[in-house]
Amino acid sequence: MTIKVIGFARSTNTLRVISCLNELGIPYQLEPPADFAAIKKDDYLAKKHPFGKIPVLYDGDYKISESRAICRYLVSKYQGKYNNTILIPHDVHEAGLVDQFIFYESFYYEPVVAKIIIHEIVLKTPESEIAKRALKDLDKVLGVYDKLLEGKEYLNGEFSLADLFHYPCAHFIYSSHADLWDKRPNVKKWLNRLRNRDAWKASLEKKNKL
Amino acid sequence: MAIRLVGYSFSGPVLRVIICLKELGLPYELEPPASYQSLKDEDYIANKHPFGKMPVLFDGDFRITESRPICRYLVSKYQGKHNDTILIPNDVHKAGLVDQFISYELSYYDPPLSKLLYQEKIAKRFLNKDPDPEVIKQAREELAKVLDVYEKLLEGKEYLNGEYSLADIAPCPSTYYVYGTVTHSDLWDNRPNVKNWWNRLCNRDAIKKSLEEAKSFLENYENV
Secondary structure, X not given: OOEEEEOOOOOHHHHHHHHHHHHHOOOEEEEOOOOHHXXXXXXHHHHOOOOOOOOEEEEOOEEEEOHHHXXXXXXXHHOOOOOOOOOOOOOHHHHHHHHHHHHHHHHHHHHHHHHHHHHHHHOOOOOXXXXXXXXXXXXXXXXXXXXXXXXXXXXXXXXXXXXXXXXXXXXXXXXXXXXXXXXXXXXXXXXXXXXXXXXXHHHXXXXXXX | OOEEEEOOOOOHHHHHHHHHHHHOOOOEEEEOOOOOHHHHOHHHHHXXXXXXXXXXXXXXXXXXXXXXXXXHHHHHHHOOOOOOOOOOOOOHHHHHHHHHHHHHHHHHHHHHHHHHHXXXXXXXXXXXXXOOHHHHHHHHHHHHHHHHHHHHHOOXXXXXXXXXXXXXXXXXXXXXXXXXXXXXXXXHHOOHHHHHHHHHHHOOHXXXXXXXXXXXXXXXXXXX
């Protein structure tokens, strides 16, 4: 039975899961909800996600939500089954560091990028104080990332789930703020590597089709 | 070589790791930093945490940051070695759900709780600011909705994933501080499943001991 993902291909959280499925070579079906209102209805809350969010993944009868938890589950169950891509290393110390970088993404990077996306793209208020402050914060965060990437192609040396998680939201604001990323040589090269991965390109095709 | 944990035991994220260490029966040494200011020193940023945060855990030469990854690392490496406590089940499906509940805590439970924590405990004591009643009101409303969901999630269960797990440890520190302010304990106590769950957690040895340790450290702590 094929894996089913409930979500919108243009949502950063759903893109995270789609990229992971593509990286691991796992076949899946994407089922977009009718619209954003549909995920707040009682039926969705009762049967899919109690907080009314996407994505939700079904693997047969098994249901799991929250994009980073979903991806970790996919890696645990399917890494190495369809191809040789390693997203979480087997060594407990390396895996610990990948996990650490995943949390850097979710605490320090994503909240800031999400604010910029919401204000610039969703609310269309790029001049708002919140957007301006978020850009300053992102500048500082990318300063830290440039040091983290010194002498490395990816955050933990080898490509991992942590790197994969960073790209979807960067994709939405890169073109209007390329200078923020590009002025940092390590970050610029890293981002370039991420956008050129086959799995990401396949995810983008999905997003652009739907 | 003992595990070293850099941080203040009363800090939420540090407390989370302390509970995990105690649950797994792991000996450790706590190394409180000189001050909160010292976390922003170049030396700390270069050698401990690039974003100037705590906790940081050293296991021999291995260094890892961020409380939830630290806990997950400790479980991966030491679960079953010192005692029988299971914090992440071996079954991949059950482990996935524990992970999902940890994400619920991070995404939905913690934000309003942190706002309340900031207003009730941190603003006055550490920053000399008065609590903002409007923020408190909104945070309470938000947390009430989240706890309504938790009430349903805990229906027929003693713990979030049935058996006790890391998912139950994650919300403990902040809950302890906000519940303890009395003015907000009603949020948990008015929901029978949530109330029983919280009571069960408070009665676990490892959690009880960790909270006592944090309380006594905070009471004696003068210099930030």
